[in-house]
Amino acid sequence: MRTVLITGASSGIGEACAKVLASESRYRLLLCARRLQRLHEIQSEIQELFPSCDVFCFELDVRDREQVENTFANLPVEWRDVDILINNAGLSQGLDPIHEGSTGDWDRMIDTNVKGLLYVTKYAVPLMENSPAPHIVNLGSIAGKEVYPNGNVYCATKHAVDALTQAMRIDLLTKGIKVTSVDPGMVETEFSEVRFKGDKERAKAVYKGITPLSGQDIAEIISFVLSRPAHVNINDLLVMPTAQA
Numbered sequence: 001m002r003t004v005l006i007t008g009a010s011s012g013i014g015e016a017c018a019k020v021l022a023s024e025s026r027y028r029l030l031l032c033a034r035r036l037q038r039l040h041e042i043q044s045e046i047q048e049l050f051p052s053c054d055v056f057c058f059e060l061d062v063r064d065r066e067q068v069e070n071t072f073a074n075l076p077v078e079w080r081d082v083d084i085l086i087n088n089a090g091l092s093q094g095l096d097p098i099h100e101g102s103t104g105d106w107d108r109m110i111d112t113n114v115k116g117l118l119y120v121t122k123y124a125v126p127l128m129e130n131s132p133a134p135h136i137v138n139l140g141s142i143a144g145k146e147v148y149p150n151g152n153v154y155c156a157t158k159h160a161v162d163a164l165t166q167a168m169r170i171d172l173l174t175k176g177i178k179v180t181s182v183d184p185g186m187v188e189t190e191f192s193e194v195r196f197k198g199d200k201e202r203a204k205a206v207y208k209g210i211t212p213l214s215g216q217d218i219a220e221i222i223s224f225v226l227s228r229p230a231h232v233n234i235n236d237l238l239v240m241p242t243a244q245a
């Protein structure tokens with residue numbers, strides 16, 4: 001059994017990863033996010049469908065460095081060895097030209113998508129010391145490869161994730177840790193609603209004229225990435241809805 005730590009497991013891609021990996025009977029799941037109640041609901045769904053899958057949930061705000069450090073250091077003894085980290089927690093807030101952007105939105109995106117990913121990685125790597133096949137998967141984005149109108153700060157955070165993935169691949173090579181970036185185009189999750197602060201109409205309009213990816217599509221790709229033989233690493237995978245330009 002390989003133990004997988006998934007950040008942002010309370011919805012969307014993180015939740016789908018938990019469910020797809022649970023269905024494969026070779027993973028134990030450490031699930032975290034800020035919404036603990038939602039994590040417990042997902043745990044119940046998983047354990048009803050796959051009773052032999054071990055799941056442990058805990059609350060974590062990836063922006064809180066001290067909380068990340070203390071929580072990881074104090075995991076129950078049987079959960080202190082991690083094989084796989086899926087750095088998935090992230091968000092976009094606002095879609096405004098740079099001169100009209102909210103500095104609060106900028107802080108939330110930078111603190112979550114960049115600093116949060118760094119904190120989680122720093123304090124999770126020691127948990128991977130005993131793993132025979134350690135692997136980190138970062139959720140990048142098409143926004144980390146190009147910049148689109150009004151995407152400014154979100155795109156900058158995902159470009160940072162792209163750079164950090166490359167840096168981790170170099171720095172963690174001596175520890176034998178594989179590092180992969182999975183970079184989706186549009187995925188229909190809570191992401192769009194979070195971006196537009198609960199405006200469901202605006203959130204839905206984003207997908208007009210295309211069939212977006214689902215969280216499950218991305219989770220199945222991550223499952224494929226994780227199941228390659230030891231000598232094979234997928235460095236970077238860009239995954240788009242067929243109809244997205």
Ligand code: NDP
Nearest residue numbers: 008010011012013033034035061062089090187189190191
């Ligand atoms: P969701 O909004 O559905 O999920 C985001 C997850 O991140 C939630 O579980 C949320 O949990 C968690 N999260 C947000 N802030 C924090 C925080 N401070 N601490 C801990 N957890 C946090 O969106 P997606 O599933 O779509 O997004 C997952 C990842 O995929 C993100 O990194 C996103 O940038 C990336 N991505 C998404 C795309 C899309 O079109 N949907 C496209 C490309 C990349 P909670 O609120 O409970 O803390």
